[in-house]
Amino acid sequence: MKTSLNEGEIKALEKKGYRFAGKYKHAAAKVCHWTKKSLVDEGVCYKEKFYGIQSHRCLQMSPSIPFCHQKCSFCWRDTSITKTEWNEEFDDAKTVIDDCVEAQRNLLCGFFGNARVNKKKIKEAQDPKNAAISLAGEPMLYPDINELISEFNRRNFTTFLVTNGMTPEKLENLDDEPTQLYISLDAPNKTLYNEVCQPQINGGWELLNKSLELMKSFNSRTVIRTTCVKDLNMQLPEEYAKIITKTDPDFIEIKAYMFVGSSRDRLTFDNMPSNKEVLEFAESIAALCGRKVKDHAHESRVVLIE
Template identity: 35%
Template sequence: MSRTRSSPQTPKDSLHRQGYNFISPETGASAAVKPCMWCKRALRGGDQCYKHQFYGIESWRCVQMTPTLRCNQRCLFCWRSMEHEITRETELTPEEIVAAIPRMQRKGLSGDKPWSDPDRWETATSHPNQYAISLSGEPTLYSRLPELIDLLRDAGNSVFVVSNGTVPQMIQKIRPTQLYLSLDASDLAGYTRLCRPMGDPAAMWNNILTSLSLLRDKEADGIRTAVRITLVKGYNDGDAAALAALIRDAAPRYVEVKGYMYLGYSRMRLPETAAPDMDEIRTFARAVAEHADYQIRDENAPSRVVCLERKP
């Protein structure tokens, strides 16, 4: 008796099982939407994301998405599935992405409807007003990112972009509501060890420094700026003073010191002992604040994050 062989699993098959809803999988595009845990909790009347606490974002109205899953780093601490990396894709237009987002968000939240607050569920799926371009991948590798952000903001929405800073030419062009730059090392050696760039490490590190130097101009243009440090024990937890020097020069409005959490695919690369506890995160954040002349603004223990703000 012959047996029917199942088709081999593709990277997108694995990601789809994790909750990624691809906007146009048949075209080879990797633009995707995936409602986050905090969005789902807020729908049910539960706790909200730390972005609500720090920046006033209503978590149930926030869409977590990406125009591309390609990335040019393989960071050890990333909980996302770089083991199922998308390396080739067809880019969708900004118009195609924006038009599909409500349908994708509704699809991603459909299973939560019976347990959700009816008004919140309807608002979340019909009238989201915050877009976090941070699902996975490096968004600045999407060639039409400035147009996508402008389309989303033209409708009166806020847009947060999280970037690794390796494409300063794109950082210079985009105008999100809030721009996050990741800064996880204080020098080339630390960057190469922790973030594992997929190109010339020296060139990519210099690009990150260039992106940091653009933050003053971005803020002058009305864009809220932030630097995010992912604190990993044994890798960058001794770099407070050196990181603070870079932050002092870049002068973002906010700095988020976020502890690495032993989650997802990062468990294949790092031991559980690499995750700092909240007291260690607080101590590191205080050291950065002191050296950079920032002040502690707030903290959120469930997300293991301390927010610093530039002194007036």
């Protein structure tokens, strides 16, 4: 049986905390840093602060670990394993969800022996209620993405779907919407987009803008997320503002690039902006859009504009 990743690639990711789902090994879960922090009452994810989800009940997963249209310079993942097309067999949505939930439970089992753990939270964590569909890869490339979101909805999950915007036709034809749709806007124009995101397909910038223009048609909460890399894409706030004004998302997240993972092979520590720099950049964009900064999660260096 041919799997999406070879044995060596799977083992390398498992060492990093990934646990794979299904027999074809294209989906996986990984316990988020903030889930662990929340379980011992040492903090929560900015998504709890901004949007009210519970960090200890969040399932961080992806149905498409090795598949993405881009090889972003700031990505903390190993983009050398990234494939741009999905020609392999795949597991159905129910299997992916069942196995990811079970994997999360297994990864958290050690917390039952931790004297500092919040006993109520660790019990609730066995039954996650939010799916952060953003661990790695591009979720919209999963052939059964429609059913994945529908199945999560049937199980009373909230879903935070993060996409790079390269598949506007799939976004347009989702049967069920996620609770929150994120589209990444990591450059203010085509030239910088090609430099920062390094698309592996033709017409990436045009596809991204088509997806952004679809945001108004969604009933779900919509968010534009910008990962800020100092000395690279933290420029031309007026061009970001023009795109934001045109596409009119509910929220904008301006988030710092973090010098972690495989991105350290491509960028330097100096590319990581400070909290102050992120806030100032966010304030400049907000003012140009006629919006305001609503919140700021200092620990994650992310600013929320509404």
